[in-house]
Amino acid sequence: MRRILVIGGGYAGFYTAWKLERWLKPGEAEVTIVDPRPYMTYQPFLPEVAAGSVEARHASISLRSHLRRTRILAGWVTEIRHAEKRVTVRPLAGEEFDLGYDIVVVTAGAVTRTFPIPGIADQAIGMKHVEEAVAIRDRLLTAFDRASVLPPGPERRRLLTVTFVGGGFSGVEGFGELLSLATSLLRSYPELTFADLSFHLVEALGRILPEVTDEPGRWVVRSLEERGARVHLDTQLVSAVDGHVVLSNGEEFDSELIVWTAGNGANPVVSRHSDLPIDARGLLMVRADLRVGTEEEPVADAWGAGDDAAVPDLASPIPGARTVPNAQHAVRQGKRLAANLVATLHGEEPKPYVHSSLGVVATLGLGRGIFQYKGIVIRGFPAWVMHRGYHVLAIPTWERKIRVLAVWATAVLTGRDIVSLASVQRPRHEFVTGGAPDAR
CATH class of the missing domain: 3.50.50.60 (FAD/NAD(P)-binding domain)
Structure with a gap:
């Protein structure tokens, strides 16, 4: 053989x-x-x-x-x-x-493309693998729990500050979805307000989503900013040592969660x-x-x-x-x-690979999306439905399609599951400490 x-x-x-x-x-x-x-x-x-x-x-x-x-x-x-x-x-x-x-x-x-920026290797999380996506979610949910017992101030602000570096599809989609999650979490945390949230998207170029044309890209920026986010175009990350973000435009702030999505290598x-x-x-x-x-x-x-x-x-x-x-x-x-x-x-000639793009579609958070096929642009809820419809058809195997659809259908009635499992990263902690609180 x-x-x-x-x-x-x-x-x-x-x-x-x-x-x-x-x-x-x-x-x-x-x-x-x-x-x-x-x-x-x-x-x-x-x-x-x-x-x-x-x-x-x-x-x-x-x-x-x-x-x-x-x-x-x-x-x-x-x-x-x-x-x-x-x-x-x-x-x-x-x-x-x-x-x-x-x-x-x-x-x-x-592989994820990185640059020798101080602090990135110690602080940032990528979003190329499912383990990273889970860690991002757990980090945000844990930050809400910690911030809810703190008085207003710099520490609460730091915990609820999220920074995404990279304005391609994975960065913009992850940023929009996490912004949507954070906004919805406020209903379950009466101690916190919308003003406590601080979301930053940093992109070195003068536009985001290079796969779409200029106007849809500008619409996405406006949409994110209307939801309270900051989009920093023509801006580079200079440093992230100990979570202190320094941007090339002179801005500085502390960020609990830094997500790196600045392309592939x-x-x-x-x-x-x-x-x-x-x-x-x-x-x-x-x-x-x-x-x-x-x-x-x-x-x-x-x-x-x-x-x-x-x-x-x-x-x-x-x-x-x-x-x-x-x-x-x-x-x-x-x-x-x-x-x-x-x-x-079998002794036959191979055929060339030819595929014309079916267009691009992105989620920007629950109920929000953008779709473009040549000159056709669809925004908002219809594009979000198209995003979900396309990807549930595209994911391999009927078993996975059914499972994803079942979770979406359940969420319509019960909402998102907001339980953090960050402790799974320290599975022996309770066993070793006997349930004693963490040292400050």
Whole structure:
């Protein structure tokens, strides 16, 4: 049997393995997927996980539950040596080992892009994984509990100050959803007022949401500001030491919660620990048919897709354009990659990946959203309904669709669940201390 190795279990990797299971004949190939997490995260739901509108586990798709004929290895690929057709795997437990393959599919995804800003490594939380979204939610809910027993003053203000760095889709959606949650929490905390809340969105460029045109982007800024938020455009974060935020526009304030969503960076296993060709940004060079290489020089038995690959965008009128790193492309690239790989195994020619954008849609909080398809722009509640409708259809498996719909339906009657489980990060505390209060 041919040994097919899939590096990464995100959108592109999961869909590649899922479709290979359906389209490969029994005994035709052995598929192995390597990823440190035992699930695929449906990232468009992370803002709603942070806001408590979607349960964390419902935004995660178990690899073992849905990839029944695929070997799952829990660990990281730390080096790709395609000349030898071997990789180095660092498992979650045990010693590193080499793993051979006949065909490699590189779908390792991107990593959170950070900068050497003082305090960021110690204070900020990303929002790329479900654990981070849960931590953001718990941190905000715990801050409300702590602030509610304090008199008005700097400490209460610090606890209820939230700062998001990055005005792309994940930053704006997370910011809008958390602002919506915080505003709704005031009904349960009579000790606190709207004036106690302080929400800041920091963006280095002169606009947010680069995927939409200028006017919808300005409307989103106005909408957030009308809800009491501060949007700092053309502004950079200078320092965040001990939660004290310093901005390039001269403003300073203390912030209990700092969320970093300032874009993606190249995956180091692709950009620094592989002999496969990469471009100037450290992304895997991929042909239109998703084989690694250039149109003139394909690399045999190597494929790539997703956020770690520079995939030609044949639907774009701009020569040399590459597909943007989003779920819409990664899912479809995974399906096309699997179909092309199977075709080559059967002696057929692979087809190029072509996908015209279905538009962009974003949630800005409960009942608020923005949608744009070419010149068509929809704002407010209808766009929010479209956001939920699209993503409940897009999330893999009927089981997950049903679970998400059930939570949304329940929330209509009972509202959001506002219980913080921050203590889960210290599961032995009560056992060790015997229930004694924390030291001040």
